Amino acid sequence: MAEKRRTIIPIGPYHPLQEEPEFYKLFVEGERIVDIDVRIGYNHRGIEKLAESKHYDQIVYLIERICGICSTSHPIAYVQAVEDIMGDIEIPERALYIRSIIGELERVHSHLLWLGLAGHFLGYNTVFMWAWKYREPVLDIFEVISGNRNHYAMLKPGGVRRDIDDDAIPGIIKILDDLIPVLDMFKGAVLDDPVLAARLKGVGILSKKDIVEYSALGPVARASGIEIDVRKDEPYAAYDRVKWNVITQQEGDVFAKAVVRILETYESISIIKQCLQKMPKGPIDAELKDIPPGEGIGHHEAPRGETFHYVRSDGTNSPVRHKVRAPTFMNFPTFKASVIGERVADATIILAAIDPCYCCTERMSVIDRKSGKQLLAGEQLIKLSQERTKEIARKMGRS
Amino acid sequence: MKTIVQFLIFPGFLFTAVVGLIASWIDRKVTARVQWRVGPPWYQPFVDMVKLLGKETIIPKGTSAVTFLTAPLVGLASVTLISMLLWLTLLNPGKGFIGDLIVVLYLSVIPAVSIIIGGFASRNPLASLGASREMKLVLGYELPFVLALLVPVIKAGGSIRLDEIVASQMATGATATSLSGVLALIVAIMCMQAKLTLVPFDLPEAETELMGGAYIEYSGPPLAVYKLTKHMFMFALPIFLVMTFMGGFGPSPISLILGLLKYVALLVIIVLIRNTNPRVRIDQAVRFFWGPMTLFAIVAVALAFLGW
Secondary structure (H helix, E strand, C coil): CCCCCCEEEEECCCCCCCCCCCEEEEEEECCEEEEEEEECCCCCCCHHHHHCCCCHHHHHHHHHCCCCCCCCHHHHHHHHHHHHHHCCCCCCHHHHHHHHHHHHHHHHHHHHHHHHHHHHHCCCHHHHHHHHHHHHHHHHHHHHHHCCCCCCCCEECCEECCCCCHHHHHHHHHHHHHHHHHHHHHHHHHHHCHHHHHHHCCCCCCCHHHHHHHCCCHHHHHCCCCCCCHHHHCCCCCCCCCCCCCCCCCCCCHHHHHHHHHHHHHHHHHHHHHHHHHCCCCCCECCCCCCCCEEEEEEEEECCEEEEEEEEECCCCCEEEEEEECHHHHHHHHHHHHCCCCEHHHHHHHHHHCCCCHHHHCCCCEECCCCCCEECCHHHHHHHHHHHHHHHHHHHHHC | CHHHHHHHCCCCHHHHHHHHHHHHHHHHHHHHHHCCCCCCCCCHHHHHHHHHHCCCCCCCCCCCHHHHHHHHHHHHHHHHHHHHHHHHHHHCCCCCCCCHHHHHHHHCCHHHHHHHHHHHHCCCHHHHHHHHHHHHHHHHHHHHHHHHHHHHHHHCCCCCCHHHHHHHHHHHCCHHHCHHHHHHHHHHHHHHHHHCCCCCCCCCCCHHHHCCHHHCCCCHHHHHHHHHHHHHHHHHHHHHHHHHHCCCCCCCHHHHHHHHHHHHHHHHHHHHHHHCCCCCCHHHHHHHHHHHHHHHHHHHHHHHHCCC
């Protein structure tokens, strides 16, 4: 085999591209990427283990802090898992609507945040500043509803913690209506800008087959023409009570992902407005009984894809196992398909295109891909890590 | 003695540095306003320079310290020389020498060369990637830039003396008032954007891709020298275009003010281009310069020959 000289371009562990520590090793020949190695695990905080020592109602606060951006997607999935264990519990209608409203508001602010960051990664700082400026009113809505701009603390098993005041609804709808022209502007700026099109079209393409093989989720999958969305596929909260569409694009490149996110924001605004108008009066939480032994799952379509929670109870007031699977964990491996063969200049935007959320992903559950076996024990993890280091050292020594 | 004073104080280093830093403040302020921010006070670039000069200089292990440290100075010296040549010609009409246009043209490549040398001297993969991008960029924009500058030369009756080009424009109107002049000016502005390595052509430093690229290993005074060179270039290069395309200006006060206004107009165009575009890829940049820009420049030269 002809040995070619490869340069390793490190992105991370600390890099201006990322707000969180992650390590991508790009193996390049010239400007062309020939291989990529993704190292995650710099942000591990042991949240799943911590959850086992907390009461069911305390866990909501804990997992809300898994991530600051999609801070409500984990509680929504978690409370649904707990309610799944309870089985026969009836959640009040109003609480379901409020859950949907909070979940969609989060999608609006998260997609605007991504749009800004994507602009920044392309050196287009004007988009960055503008997107974040127009994200502020959404955070104001959160402040009106929950008193917090982030970490809304709205969810609890059995319902929600705070009601949305009827007097506040016209104001919220006005802010949302004002967002529509802003989105039109961004849509125009993205779809019609020839330079942006040249940078994003045909870059980092994920085919339908790639998506299926890597089990990618969320906007990443939808941009490749796969209509996957838990809100539609397995409705929860109030998503089956309002009219909305799953947005898909066929191209699978970074441009399609941007388009999907922008168009989804319109859908989210429409969902919120419908929910606010249709929301029935009534109680916002149900009386909770003891949690019986058993297991339950809950999922929520977070801005980045499906968040999945599994909770196992033994009848005490703490779970014996709480497993969180964030969408980024599923979207990470697609880099193998999307980055290799591209140029270094495109790597950053491709890496950013899945909107990676590392803090969500890292509660460390490593799966050995060959055997499919889950390695959970600490010693095994350490051993695996050491083997990995040795392997890399060996590879680097050879090339 | 007189030449040394001219080089170091006016119109050389000190003058160019002060005006260049003010120009960089205008850049930052306009950028901030475009992005809904407040922006820094006018003295911010000066404070930044003082701060950088007070920081430690770190020389990466295994590099040639001489190459690493002299690379920024080469760029600084050449930009100072450009500015001095231009201003001496402007302030003393008729005192240029044959071929000073070509000297300026050559000197304007040196800052890019200094970035390339510094980047490769850093022994850092990101820096050498940045330097190699700078190299490709130079190869890309030099051809259309030189072609575009042929237009004012043809308009001035084939003269390659800057003062004669300015004088002929003063007699018959600025180059940019003719069709060929406008075309060539557009090409020259694009090349200037790349020469100043500003978005959309800031590939050599691309913060989010290469973390500063060629500058990655520089710290303290050498970094300050690079930054200063860039700011000074932001003053010298547009003045060059004002002289060749926009009629230039003479030593009288009214003419000076008019000339400065032309400069500020060019600066605002640069800043607006930089704020309304994303960064392009290196292959797209080279294709852009060798394709449409070279074509434009050739058409402009042909039109200039036909007297348009």
